[in-house]
Amino acid sequence: MDTYLTTPRLALRAFADTEADLDLVVELDSDPEVMRYLTGGRPQTRAEVRAGSFDRMLRTYSTGGFWATHLRGTGEFIGWHCLRPMGDSPGDLGYRLRRSAWGKGYAIEGARALIEKGFGELGLSRITANTMYVNDRSRSVMERAGLSHVRTYFEEFEDPIPGTELGEVEYELTREDWLTARAGHPAAEDSVGR
Numbered sequence: 001m002d003t004y005l006t007t008p009r010l011a012l013r014a015f016a017d018t019e020a021d022l023d024l025v026v027e028l029d030s031d032p033e034v035m036r037y038l039t040g041g042r043p044q045t046r047a048e049v050r051a052g053s054f055d056r057m058l059r060t061y062s063t064g065g066f067w068a069t070h071l072r073g074t075g076e077f078i079g080w081h082c083l084r085p086m087g088d089s090p091g092d093l094g095y096r097l098r099r100s101a102w103g104k105g106y107a108i109e110g111a112r113a114l115i116e117k118g119f120g121e122l123g124l125s126r127i128t129a130n131t132m133y134v135n136d137r138s139r140s141v142m143e144r145a146g147l148s149h150v151r152t153y154f155e156e157f158e159d160p161i162p163g164t165e166l167g168e169v170e171y172e173l174t175r176e177d178w179l180t181a182r183a184g185h186p187a188a189e190d191s192v193g194r
Helices: 019-029 048-056 106-120 136-144 175-184 185-192
Strands: 003-006 010-014 065-071 075-088 089-097 126-132 148-153 168-174
Touching: 003 089, 003 106, 010 106, 019 075, 019 089, 019 185, 048 065, 075 106, 089 106, 106 126, 106 136, 106 148, 106 175, 126 136, 136 168
Parallel strands: 089 126
Antiparallel strands: 003 010, 010 065, 065 075, 075 089, 126 168, 148 168
16 A cells, blocks of 8 residues: 555555545445435435546645545555645645544544644645534534634535535634644644654
């Protein structure tokens, strides 16, 4: 496995344009609970995954990308993490994990590692993350990874899902705030493997 970065429990690697990697994403996006805040719980078909999310995952960006996330101890695929430029954000953070991996701190661990990489090695000035207002679990991950709520906004959707009426939220962490937090917690740099 060509590893992009590691943490104490996770290994993140680039997705490959293979049927095996496509199968992993199709399986992930087939779970109605995983897709609850994305499609209202409608599983994605193989064709939808191939033409949509998987093609995005294969792109490379000068300041990041999408990475398949595996447990270091077993090699098991548990989902993905991403950090990539999007809109006016030099680094937009995202994650999607299998239900079996929920509640174990993996989303936070991967997010923190990408934040370290983004501000440390990639020199980003700001990292953002977005989700539906009603997605409490994802909001908790953002907060525990060090991001703060900056706004709630409303978008028009062709086929809105339950909770859309409450809006979307944006969280962010600036390089300055990251440096200040690190100065107060110098051990933080030892918590993420390279």
